[in-house]
Amino acid sequence: MGSNFNQRQVDVVRDKREKIPKGQHHLRRLTTKEPPNLLEVYILEHLQTMYSSRYSNGTIQHRRFGLLLLLDWCEERGIESPLELTRSLMERFQRYVGQYRNRNTGKPVAINTLSGMLVNVRMFFQWLERREYIPKNPAIDLKIVSTGRRLPRNILKEEEAERILREPDLETPYGVRDRVILELFYSTGIRCFELQKLKLFDVDFTNRTIFIREGKRRQDRMIPVSSRALDWMRKYVEDVRPGLVSMPDDGYIFLTNTGKPMHTSQIIAMTSKYRKRSGVEKQGSTHMFRHTTATLMLDNGADIRYIQEMLGHRRLNSTQIYTHVAISKLKEVYDQTHPAEQKKGKRSKSSETKSSNKKSFQENDSNTS
Template sequence: MSSNLNTVLATPFGDDSDPRGFWLLLLEHVEHLQVRNFAADTIRIRANYVRAFALWCLERDLTQPANVTKPILESYQRYLYRYRKENDQPLSWRSQNLHLAQVNQFFRYLVKYNHLPFNPASELELPKQPKSLPKAILSPDEVERILAEPDATTTLGLRDRAILEVFYSSGIRRAELCRLRLEHIDVDRQTIFIKDGKGQKDRYVPVGLRALLWIARYVENARDKLLLDQKEPTLFLTRDGKPLNPDSLTEYARKYIQSSGIEKSGACHIFRHTMATLMHENGADIRYIQAILGHERLETTQIYTRTSLRKLLEVHGQTHPAERPDDDSAPETESNQ
């Protein structure tokens, strides 16, 4: 088990000796996923959401999955809808959907392996997820301002500049960047090898010469100062010589965005959104962007066709009657008076 999964399953709940209780059946389900080589993040997420549901059931004296009916699941769905986080904000529709979908997968497993005769969640109607656009997209000038924030004369500043350059050039996810190794960088082919990306899928991602130069500067001038174990293969290291974790990357990226004075929310993922949007605006085929980002479905990538405004503005300016130069209704300027 990964350390994160160990944290989720650190404390037994309910009757931990009941073979039909939530605890032992969840452990069996986790082992089933591990044996079939499911991604560690997938297993952790499944265990976390099933655990949350089990605790909710135990508070209502529902000690076994066999006690759960469709009306009980509908009650849990209403609970998720009304739930408020510490900041008094509700759970997002995506989060509500994910809670229920993972519980449904757990019950499907229980039916498949004869722990239950039927799945009470099979006909549960999940909340529809809104097709929301990325909250913020950076302009090229804004990106350059952020990239200039790390102090590249220091060891950690040079590391952080290289990290931001990689994010912007390749659009990789933060977890993928944390797992990068030295041998994953192919300078001759100008590619980065992504090992076990989302869905445990490998892929090659193009990376620009500028990002490669910053990686080279980091490796030559900073990485050895952070390295404690000569056998450590990870590319980007903490001040303690260990691989970075995704949450730390989020803190670094958000810090540099804020210090640049750019009032847009976001962290690591904003570079991914920005790269895809700007590439599409500059003529990149959406199918190539899909391959770079590692999206399984094209419809996931097509969100960037809705955020690419430059071409829409050009067409609007060229064809809308009110935008034509000979429009008599345009307000007069001082030079026309």
């Protein structure tokens, strides 16, 4: 059993002055307690294992948040080791999570978020059991509420997407930059953090492709891009970016006025700004373009497996959610255009007319009597 402290692990997290390697912020201490207790040591080891297994930074940060919640709860009760946790204690923790509120707003947290917290905790204990750090998994009975997959909402029509794309001021360098970003979102369905990390050598103008390095789950993929998006990209790279870059040039494509790479929060805010300015009332930002790209391609006959590859989905069922949206649209068009459905509508109206006439006749007959 690995129930004793691993001194090397403790040394890694003990010195608060140690410089955390770039991209490994999950190694930061969760508490200020010295030395860290066994539960914290195992959590940090678990997060490092996820990093080594090429999980995305976003997934690791979500796992870290759920486990920090567990660590805080345990600390309040004097629990320092996962060996002290029992099934009954984990049931109490589950009830605690069920009542959790946003610390900034005080509002209840969405059921999907609560379920995600419990999933992260359960995955952690499964890992502890596999490593033989604990003899039994006390979190095995944690009930994860299944909310089902929600259909993407606020999918843009083609005309709405084009309206947003026309918003940037092309007389300014930042307007050209923003137009390229919007074109890429619409053209490729790329994730925001994937776009933010793009470098010059990731774009192949000849073959009209973009190479996504370390997307979700750190998976690489190659995706096609439209000629129009590449035309704007070429203009930006040749005419605008040289005036923004600061030395040394790290090769990131999208830069701020200080020459540093744009942050995802800046890209999201910029996209929302143009969406609002365009008059499109549908709520959303960068991910709205991702949903739109997939749905419009399905509407136009694209094979779902090609869309799966383009979006970087590991499982087909992640992509199949867009077929429900496409089918809903298909039913709407069918109801409006198919002759059989039109005849059904006419028969329905005819029946209503006959029923109305019959009722009117009966009323007149009654009045006459």
